[in-house]
Amino acid sequence: MWRGSAVWRGSAAWTLRSRMLPDARHHPASALGPIASARSPFSAPSASASAAGPAVAEATAAAAAVSQRAGSVSDVLRHYGRCYFELSKARLSALVVATSGAGYVLGSGNMVDIAGLCCTCAGTMMVAASANTLNQVFEIKNDAKMKRTMQRPLPSGRISPSHAAVWATSIGAAGTALLFWKANGLAAGLAASNLILYAFVYTPLKQIHPVNTWVGAVVGAIPPLLGWAAASSELSWNAMILPAALYYWQIPHFMALAYLCRNDYLAGGYRMFSFADPTGKRTAWVSLRNCLYMLPLGYFAYNWGITSEWFSLEASLLTLGLTIGALSFTLEPTPKSARRMFYGSLLYLPAFMAGLLLHRLPNEQKEHNVTQMSEIAGVLYGAEQQNERATKKREDRKPSRVQSRPPVAYASVAPFPFLPVPVYVSPQAHEF
Structure with a gap:
């Protein structure tokens, strides 16, 4: 229902x-x-929207193209920036800059020229980056055979060798020119010679003879000399303390590294001292010997007036600790003892340089040069002042041919140019 x-x-x-x-x-x-x-009622807006459709689409396409272009440019800059960073070995170059800056401070007097220090560090950084890049340009095939270097920009194909060579040449020339302009010719010459020694002597020597380790130690010892020369415009025996420490420090540092990575170096075709030493005894003895050479450096720094007596004690204790690590490596040449000495060397160098800067005394030769230049400048300035006074006296003796005007005439002209200049009539005009 x-x-x-x-x-x-x-x-x-x-x-x-x-x-x-x-x-x-x-x-x-x-x-x-x-x-x-x-x-x-809604037909008009729909028609306008259809008419504006192509314009909106065109604007959207243009914005997409611009954003895509900006993204591609940023990607390119990021890619090459990363490649330049790796080619320059920025961390190793930073260590070189630190030693150069320490040499600059040690070579300065009571006052450290901050602008000169910054220019010296910048020039050193550019030259070091150039040397490291050229080193990789010459060792593309060797780096491609080693596990720890096969991902570098050149072996991996992320950048071409010609591009890297142009980058190295330009930045090396710019760094040398900056040192010559802001420091002096001695500093620029040391930078250029160190670049040539590293790229064209040490680099090919690594594939020829184990003596390359000692040549590389010379390369690492030059940056402190560069900094000292940039600060004082000369070199002396006092400038040799930090370079000597760097030279002797590099031997145990690289001996431990070559012992730990000897298989990798052998695959890359490099001739290292540790290859002919399968037991590691000779490598350890070389490390211990160079640590012993560093023991008196703290006393020399104090005796030569570079630092206070406290640095002598601190440097001796630091070197003694590194020597104990080398002795442990000598008694038991194993990867564990070699790694322990390697890490100890990494801690030793910044501690040594920090103590050297903390207890430093002003460079007496620099102060003497500054005082001598000031005296010469004072004598020249005094002679100029004396000549000016004599000239003024001669001019005062001459009769004045121009009648002086009252101050109000000048006041009405200079501060108030819109006021009329007062007219002054000479007494001779009334006589006529």
Whole structure:
């Protein structure tokens, strides 16, 4: 009963609706008319949107192209910046800059020229980066055979050798020119000679003879001399303390490294001292001998007037600790003892340089040169002043041919240019 009534009510409603609304199949225009009339107020914006569609699409495409171009430029800069960073061996170059800066401070007098120190460090950094880049340009094939170097920019193909060579040449020339301009010719000459020694002597020698380790130690000892020369414009025996420490320190440092990485160096084709020493005894003895050479350096620094007596004690204790590590390596030449001595050498150098700078005394030769130059400048200035006074006296004796004007005339001209200049009549004019 309920279902029948529901069907009847549905059919009745459909009949009423068909009478009120026309059939869309038979009267399509009349069926769409109300809908079109209802949408007619919004027809204008839709037309404008369709007209503005190409402009919006063009602007969007242009913005996408600009962002893509900016992204590509940033990617290129990031890529080459990373390559330059790795080619320059930035951490090793930073150590070279630190030793050069320490030499500059040691070679200074009571006052350290901060601007000169910054220019010296910047020039040293550029020259060191150039030398490290050239080293990798010459050793592409060797680096490709070693596990710890095969991912460098040149063996991995991330940058071309010609590009790296141009980068090294330009930055090396710029660093040498900066040192010549802001420091002196002696500092620039030391930088250029060290670049040539590292790139064109030490680098090929690594594949010829084990003496390359001692040549490399000379290369590492020159930056403190460079800094001293930049500060004092000369070299003396006092300038040899830090270079000597660096020279003797590098031997046990690199001997331990060559012992730990001898298989890798052998695969790369490098001639190291540890290759002919399978037991490691000779390598350990060389390390111990050079540690003993460093023991009196603290006393020499105090005796020559470079530092106070406290540094003599501190340097002796530091060197004694490194010597104990070398002695342990000598008694038991194993990778563990070699690694212990290697890490000890990494701690020794910054501690030694920090003590050297903390207890340093002003460079007496630098102070003497400054005083002498001041005296010469004072004599020259006094002579100039005396000549000026004599000239002024001669001019005062001469009769004045120009009559002086009252101050108010000048006051009315200079501070107040809009006021009329007072007219002064000479007494002779009234006589006529």
